[in-house]
Amino acid sequence: MPEDSKISKAQQKAVHEYVKRNYDRIELTVKPKGKKEEIKAHAELSGETLNSFINRAIDETMNRDKMQTRKEI
Numbered sequence: 001m002p003e004d005s006k007i008s009k010a011q012q013k014a015v016h017e018y019v020k021r022n023y024d025r026i027e028l029t030v031k032p033k034g035k036k037e038e039i040k041a042h043a044e045l046s047g048e049t050l051n052s053f054i055n056r057a058i059d060e061t062m063n064r065d066k067m068q069t070r071k072e073i
Contacts, residue, residue, distance in 0.1 A: 036050075039054075
């Protein structure tokens with residue numbers, strides 16, 4: 001890797017601070033062992049990253065649950 005393409009410590013710190021201020025983090029545990037790779041492979045088939053797939057799955061489930069709740073009222 002060329003020397004000029006390295007990220008400085010100041011840039012790393014700035015990115016870290018930006019992420020810390022603008023994103024929430026969730027630690028996710030899946031079982032059984034190997035399930036993560038199965039989910040990742042599924043996401044890649046759709047052209048998504050693991051993170052974007054998980055976010056989409058959460059959003060779609062929440063929207064579906066809201067619609068179901070509205071139908072019950």
